Amino acid sequence: MPVVKRFLRYFKPYWGSLILSFIILFFVAVLWEVNTAVAKLIMDGPLKEKTSISKIEKTKTYKKDRLQFVTDFKNKVKKYLEKKGFGKKLNLKNASSGDVAVIVILILILYILKGITTFWGYFLLGVTGHKVIRDLRNDLYSSIINQSVSFFDKYHSGTLISRITNDVYIIQNAVTSKIGDLFKETLFLILIVAAIFYIDYKLSFLLMVIFPLIVVPVILISKAIRKATTLSQMKMAEMMNILKETISGSRIVKAFAMENFEIKKFVNKNYEFFKANVKLVAATVMSSPIMELVGAISLSIVIVYGNMKIKSGEMTTGTFMTYVMNVLLLYSPIRRLNRVNNEMQQAMSALKRVFSLMDEKNKIKSPTKPVKFPEEIKEIEFKNVSFSYDGKKKVLDNINLKAKRGETIAVVGSSGDGKTTLVNLIPRFYDCTDGQITINGIDIREFDLKDLRNNIGIVTQETILFDDTVFNNIAYGRSDIPLEKVEYAAKLAYAHDFIKKMKKGYDTNIGESGLFISGGQRQRLAIARALLKNPPILILDEATSALDTESEVLVQKALENLMKNRTTFVIAHRLSTIRNADRIYVISKGKIVEVGTHEELLKKNGVYKRLYNIQFGAKNE
Ligand SMILES: Nc1ncnc2c1ncn2[C@@H]1O[C@H](COP(=O)(O)OP(=O)(O)OP(=O)(O)O)[C@@H](O)[C@H]1O
Secondary structure, three states, rough: OOOHHHHHHHHHHHHHHHHHHHHHHHHHHHHHHHHHHHHHHHHHHOOOHHHHHHHHHOOHHHHOOOOOOHHHHHHHHHHHHHHHOOOOOOOOOOHHHHHHHHHHHHHHHHHHHHHHHHHHHOOOOHHHHHHHHHHHHHHHHHHHHHHOOHHHOOOOOOHHHHHHHHHHHHHHHHHHHHHHHHHHHHHHHHHHHHHHHHOOHHHHHHHHHHHHHHHHHHHHHHHHHHHHHHHHHHHHHHHHHHHHHHHHHHHHHHHHOOOHHHHHHHHHHHHHHHHHHHHHHHHHHHHHHHHHHHHHHHHHHHHHHHHHHHHHHOHHHHHHHHHHHHHHHHHHHHHHHHHHHHEEEEEEHHHHHHHHOOOOOOOOOOOOOOEEOOOOEEEEEEEEEEEEOOOOOOOOEEEEEEEEEEEEEEEEOOOOOOHHHHHHOOOOOOOEEEEEEEEEOOEHHHHHHHHHHHEEEEEOOOOOOOOHHHHHHHHHHOOOOHHHHHHHHHHHHOOHHHHHHOHHHOOOEEOOOOOOHHHHHHHHHHHHHHHHOOOOEEEEEEOOOOOOOOHHHHHHHHHHHHHHOOEEEEEEEOOHHHHHOOOEEEEEEEEEEEEEEEHHHHHHOOOOHHHHHHOHHHHHH
């Protein structure tokens, strides 16, 4: 669907207020015209004898040449005023000071009306625009959040943030203020064009021939603006990526004393952004001189033509001057419309990027008719599972694995051998390329995605916590849960004691990513969160970073509580975990090379034994 048509659908719920605002803005334009007419009325009436203009007007030639439509319009306004009871008071020809007072009041009323209508026209339009943008931003955010994990592999978080903030801001600017200008200026343009056709349609047709001269450069410039905006926004997104990384990773930057390195990186990117913006500025400001040149050509034609007509006596100087003045008047709305067009082009390219993000296909979806998730999990099985991130290199190759209810399955292997990838297939962060994963014999792709994930608890190496209270971090999204339940989970996770010692207990804010608490405490909070969720399946990626002995013991105990009565898949790094595991699967280069208990595998004297010696050393034996 074309971008504009698709975007217009966002206006659908607000058509009423949009049309109303346009009607009001129409009156604003009409009031401008009335104002001009009243000004003429004053010149013709009460002030006529006192101004130099009135003297010029007095000359017979001008009287003859005066534009019929101005006289018509004046008469209409006069008639209208007379009808409304102003007639007797407002004797424009022989005006007294009382008449002037009436005119002043009339002007005041007009300006008040213009003020009120301008306010309401733009206010309604602004509110409608902001409503549309609010809906667009919500849609964009929800489509991003609903995307699969591979989407987040593809797009850097800075890019996504840039789309939601900058791109939407550009569209917002165009929608909330520029649409009104577009409407108003178009209206002015139509009125002036009508006037010049009214004065001399032949000359106006001749001018129409020059019209393509204006349109072609406008189209070319619009294209250049769209291209430059895309480049500028791309560079802005890249800059946001650097910002995001260095601000959230500020400690690492400092630890490695890499401030200057990061500054250089930022300065370079900022320079690229600047260059893109220069291109944008060039494209934007180029339109004005081109338009002026075309304007000068038009005017020259008018002058040559007018000169001929005056000489042949077909046109009077007065009519010609009025015509020229109207042609000059054309410049203002055209210039403003040109500026509006420039901003609209930028908004178009932003819209394209926003929609392209929304159109990204999410391959991980719930089936249309999902199978009910089993009440009780009897068995989870990997059947000939293979997986590749890029469709070429197999990261997992023909994996066969079984976990019965309540069993603990440990996965071990060297770094990069595919352990995380393997466990990520269970909650369908990715779908296997070949084979299938089943729960009680049913392919996991047949379950509703939410049901499947609600039955899986995940505790990862880097504990993801939110800048919120301890309570909200444990309850995550379930604020209605009673405090006792949260406390119970925290007790099982050996977190209750340290939480109680905090200033506000469960209401303490733990800062961005749990910055205000220790690593061990963070892990125990994450364990409490998983305990509260109470899922039958558990995925555990044990932290490799060493904690101090006391913390380590507490985390270990918390994990033991968490693993009780659950079918657990654990990427094991702790000796106690592998010792207690029902089965250990040893992965090497994406393949399962050994299976067995700790003792069985040690006896084999194979890959596991070698890994064990490297990771835990003989001293542990
Ligand atoms: N999102 C991704 N896109 C592309 N390739 C990936 C992605 N994640 C991992 N890989 C690649 O897949 C392979 C397996 O990675 P995986 O993270 O599963 O290994 P791992 O055994 O868990 O390693 P570690 O113990 O170091 O965490 C690696 O070669 C890695 O580079």
